[in-house]
Amino acid sequence: MSRGRFLKSIAAASAGFTLPGYLAEALAITPTVTEGPYYPLADDIPLDKDNDLVQLNDNLTLAAGEIETISGTIYDANGQPVRGALVELWHADREGDYLYSTGVGRNADCDANFAGFGQFLTGKSGQFKFRTIKAGLYTGRARHFHWGITLPGEDVRTTTQTGWNETAYDLNGNRFATQNSNDNIFSTVSDATLRAAMLLDFTPVEGTTTGETAASWDYFSGTTPSEPTYPGGSLLVAPAGVVAGPNGTERFRLQIPAYPDYCYEVYANPTLADLDWKVLPFALEASEAFDRHQHIATEEGLLEIYVAAPPERGFYKVSYREPGANTGTPSGGGGGPGGPGGPR
Template identity: 35%
Template sequence: MDQLHRRRLIGGLGVGLVGFAAPAILRAQEPARPTAFQMEGPFYPYDDMPADQDSDLVRVTGVDAQAMGQVTHVTGTVWDQFGAPRAGALIEIWQCDHTGRYLHRDDPNTDRSRDAGFQGYGKAITDARGAFHFRTIKPVSYAAIIDGEQIWRAPHIHAAVSTRGVRRLTTQLYVAGAPQNEADILLQQVTSDEREGLIRPYTPGTGSETGALAAHYDLIVAV
């Protein structure tokens, strides 16, 4: 078990058993490697920002229909390199809808209609324990053009973390077991250890929402 994996395990036990005593222990160890950078991509909605920007991407204000796709509760914790939770961090996510279309005017997949019930972008602020929660859909694979060549991207959610008005991390979050993972051109650019933090299982949720999935990511940012 490598040091980063031990750090996450200890941190998880600390949250479940003794609150946040564990990060004090972690601060005495060597700094952890920050979560791997992944490109922002062309579809961050700079010019197409939705009016509804909350953390529930499955419901859009003013739209009666819920988003198509499998509802997923994506949770996570933002840590610094020494195991301390980062409260007050801005978390942004954006992803395509169930058909593979982004909320962006330059999305080339114009042969299909975008799901008006899917928000496409959301944001949240981490709480005192560095935790965040989004209600979204399980990401899907889609065709992308990279260097003039059409390729299939592995299912992923784009994510960004900012503190004190400065973006500290831009990355992409993947689904364990997705068959496209092994050939994804961007995922192959990070090491196997780095991939561990970006690829997480999507499992049946334990909450009251029938049929929903759950996934959890720990994001480590440099300070």
């Protein structure tokens, strides 16, 4: 049993558990590796950024590729599940093209039905889940997912990557030149146990007809989240009232105390299950279209946000980031392991 799975089974067996000190000390912190250049640009974070990368908006056509589900738990330095952690996933499409790789808008070579990027805000169990496709290969890298993890109270995402425990073959069935053993990211993780924990086994999901596979991956942070204070943290709960929308529709209005340059996003959970938090598109006026998923306030005061989905038990979660935090600008073009040039 892996350490991650062991921790999870303890977590499931006893709510509010605390790890004995010696075990907490023995926690293997997930290695941090470079963000790479293809985190969505600040102006181009896609409107569809929920935890399903396979289906873009309500499209009937799904992304090309093998469907994979990945789920796990975010743990803090004490081995406690982290509530309110922002988990971000982005990766190449089936053919190895990223959603944003050109620096200007969406990459025309990327599968038009692939979301390319997703976010998940953890509930009290610390669990996250994504549905996506198996990442495609591109020159110079072993197959990989990119991850960003932001704990409550943090204003910079910590980045890491996961790969596949496999011998990789390209779409023509040829053995790929770059494997995990000579990849310039995975091969730099010298601790064999930590490296092995980054290379995942996806196994077939019973009862699916599409060849879907699943893997679990837990993230062990080396830090402990600070209790958010507002402004300056990451999460608040907001009630909403019904108001009239355009053409006889109803919509829901949230009123949030806002501060200049803070960035706001809204999440709802239709079932209140931990794995069901979804980011919501919203409007800033009662009559406008739901055309954005984040808003940076320009002044202090009451910010009104309009959403379509009714609140469950009367509230939504509003995630907010400090000025300049996680703006989506690639962080300094690497700085991590690996040679200069070439995509990561």
